[in-house]
Amino acid sequence: MKALFDFISKLLAALSRAAGDKAEEPDAPTPEKVSTVDTVPGWTGEPPYRYLDVSRYQGKITLDGWRKVKAAGYKGAMLKTVSTNRKLSKRADGLYIDPTFERNYRGARAAGLDVGVYYYTYATSEAMADAELALVREAVHGKELTMPVCVDVEENKLKKLSTLDLTNVVAYALEKVEAMGFYAQLYTYTGYSYELDMQRLAGRWDVWLADYTGKTPKVDYIYHAHQHTSKGSVPGISGNVDLNVTTRNYPKIIKTKGLTRLREGTWLKKRL
Numbered sequence: 001m002k003a004l005f006d007f008i009s010k011l012l013a014a015l016s017r018a019a020g021d022k023a024e025e026p027d028a029p030t031p032e033k034v035s036t037v038d039t040v041p042g043w044t045g046e047p048p049y050r051y052l053d054v055s056r057y058q059g060k061i062t063l064d065g066w067r068k069v070k071a072a073g074y075k076g077a078m079l080k081t082v083s084t085n086r087k088l089s090k091r092a093d094g095l096y097i098d099p100t101f102e103r104n105y106r107g108a109r110a111a112g113l114d115v116g117v118y119y120y121t122y123a124t125s126e127a128m129a130d131a132e133l134a135l136v137r138e139a140v141h142g143k144e145l146t147m148p149v150c151v152d153v154e155e156n157k158l159k160k161l162s163t164l165d166l167t168n169v170v171a172y173a174l175e176k177v178e179a180m181g182f183y184a185q186l187y188t189y190t191g192y193s194y195e196l197d198m199q200r201l202a203g204r205w206d207v208w209l210a211d212y213t214g215k216t217p218k219v220d221y222i223y224h225a226h227q228h229t230s231k232g233s234v235p236g237i238s239g240n241v242d243l244n245v246t247t248r249n250y251p252k253i254i255k256t257k258g259l260t261r262l263r264e265g266t267w268l269k270k271r272l
Contacts, residue, residue: 048245051147053118053227055080056100058237066111068236076114076147076250079104081139082132083120093131097139105143114251116147118187121173122155129173137180137262144260146251148185149177150208154192167197174205181263183254185225190217208244224248 052074054061061069069077080098089096101117108115119136123129140149151173158166170186177184186201189210198221201207207223210230217226225246232243254260 048247049076049249050074051076051078051114051244051246052232052234052237053078053080053242053244054100054104054237056098058100058239058241060100061104061107061237063107063110065236066107066113069108069234070111070113072235074113074234076116077104077108078116078118078147078150078244079108081117081119082135084122084132095131095135097135101139109144114146115143116145116149116183116185116250118150118152118185120152120155121170122157123169123173124158124161125169126172129169129176133173133176133180140182141262143262145182146254146260147183148206148208148250148254149180149182150185150187151177152187153196154188154210159195163195163197166195167200170196170201171204174201179263181259181261183250183257183259187227189227190219193219193221206248208246210242 050073052069054077066077079101081101082095082097084094085096086094088099105115117136117140119132121129121132123132136149151170153166153170161169174184174186183206185206185208187208187210188196190213193209198207198219202221202223206225207221208225208227209217209219209223210227211217212227212229214228217223225244225248227242227244229243230240232241234241234243
C-alpha cells in the first residue's frame with residue numbers, strides 16, 4: 001500500500017511540475033505580432049511600421065476595404081505590377097500588368113496608405129530584365145510612390161543560373177530601378193537567398209526578406225523589411241494576405257530624396 005501511495009504521490013508531483021512548466025512557457029508568437037524591432041529610429045508613427053502586399057490573388061478590394069485596412073493599423077501597401085503568364089498576357093513574351101494594379105493603387109492611395117510596387121521577375125538576362133522593367137515603367141508612369149520599387153526574386157526557374165550570373169542580372173535590374181528615379185529594393189526569402197550573393201546585393205540595396213518561421217530571421221546580411229506570414233487575415237480583404245514589418249521609415253526617406261515619381265528621360269524611355 002505504501003508503495004502504491006508513493007507512486008501516486010510522485011505521479012501527482014510530476015504532473016504538477018509539467019502543468020507549471022507549460023503555464024510558464026510563452027505562447028508561440030502569432031504572425032501579426034512578429035516584428036523586427038520595438039522602436040524605429042526617426043519613425044514618428046507607432047512602430048513597427050506594418051504593411052501588406054497584394055496582387056490579383058486577393059481579388060477585388062473595394063475602397064471601403066482599403067479603409068478597413070488602414071483602420072486595422074496597416075500604414076502601407078506594396079502592389080504587384082508586372083509578371084509573366086502567357087494565359088493572362090497578350091504579348092509574345094508573356095509579360096502582363098497585374099489586372100488589379102490600377103484599382104489597388106487608386107484605392108490604397110484614397111484610403112491614405114503609402115504605396116510601393118513590386119514585380120515578379122523571370123529574367124535570366126539583361127534583355128529580359130529590360131523588357132520587364134519597360135512594362136513596370138508603363139504601369140507606374142504618372143503615379144506617386146512613397147514605398148520602394150521592388151524586384152521580387154524567388155522563381156525556381158532562375159536557379160539554373162550560377163550564383164554569379166543570377167546576382168549580376170538582379171543587380172542590373174536594381175540599378176535600372178534606381179535609374180528610373182525610385183528607391184530600389186530586393187525581395188527574396190531566406191532559403192532562396194542562398195542562390196544569390198547577398199553580401200554584394202544587401203551591401204548596396206535594401207532587402208525585404210520573407211521568413212515564416214515565426215521568429216526574427218537570423219542571416220549574415222542586412223535586411224530592413226520582414227515578410228512574416230503569407231496567411232494573414234486583414235479586415236477589408238478576402239483570403240490570405242502577406243503581412244510585413246519594417247525598421248525603416250520608407251516614406252520619409254523616399255520623399256526626402258525625391259524618389260516618388262518616374263524620372264522622365266530615363267534609359268528606358270530612350271531605348272523604347
